[in-house]
Amino acid sequence: MTQTDPHGVITLHLNGVEQQVRANLNLAELLILSDLPTQGVAIVVNDTVVPRSRWMHAVCQADDNITVFSAVAGG
């Protein structure tokens, strides 16, 4: 079981890779800290899309499974 440790660090999965990040990190901050693009992408947390307007308010939780992917528009 993964939980917040005494130092305020949580473990989550970002694009399938286990990551340790500080607790209370929101999704917008996670993108920046992980050096991921903040434009032209969508974020799925635990099988549900989080709209971009909520990224600043959605706080990462221990054991979250987070996927960041690029928008595509080709046809």
Place this chain on the structure above:
Amino acid sequence: MNSLSSLDYIQYSRTMLLGDIGEAGQLAIMNSPVVIIGVGGLGNVVAHYLAAAGVQQILLIDHDVVELSNLPRQLLFRASDIGQAKVNIAKSALSDAYPQINIDVLAQPITSAHFNQLVKRFTVKPVVFDCTDNVSARQLINQLCVQHQLTLVSGAISAYQGQLFCIDFSHSHSHSYSGCYCCLYPLDTPIMQNCTQAGVFGPAVGIIASMQALVGLQHICNTFTKYGVLHRFNAQDLRWQYANMSQDPQCEVCHQYPFTDHQERSNDTN
């Protein structure tokens, strides 16, 4: 159309053998108009499958002409068609194969004025297939589907990444949960990946397009259940991933619903 002819029973027998489709499902397919916007890689396959399935009323919208680089994935076109309007060639090819269907074409970029006028021709609400190749057209199509409370079957692909979803905007309770294309990708989303820049394999386009046709037919037959689910396909490792879409409380289209000139910037359609 209230009943099938004896030839229809033979032609569509394999579809009707499906227990949840049957004669009622086939009649629904034949009575449901569809609009296919973008007759490129996706639109070719979607149009072909829908016509083959028995859809009788198809509107094709695209202003492009056939180019040599289209041929590896746009299978209705031949080398001798280069330079001709895609919608006209597609109509000709499909009409030859399925002479009973009625195909209308618009060889112009989609605009809300065009769309509003065209949709009025249908006595039944059409199912809209977004097969375009640019984000501004996608935003406009989404907005029009929300406005007219239509069902949107959206497919997209670039390089090895395909995406697909279906939202029925005629059921407000449905899209109040799943939102719309603009909730997924807000109006100012820069989308750098398209087939012109990133390339694409023809069969990968066919997979997404086949899924669009399958989803659309299931919706028409009232057997579809995965509304508001974003399906993502990786054509390199052949992996599908799924996510529930969700409404953006600040969405400018399905929540607040203002229409702006910004959304009218429609250019290429496939």
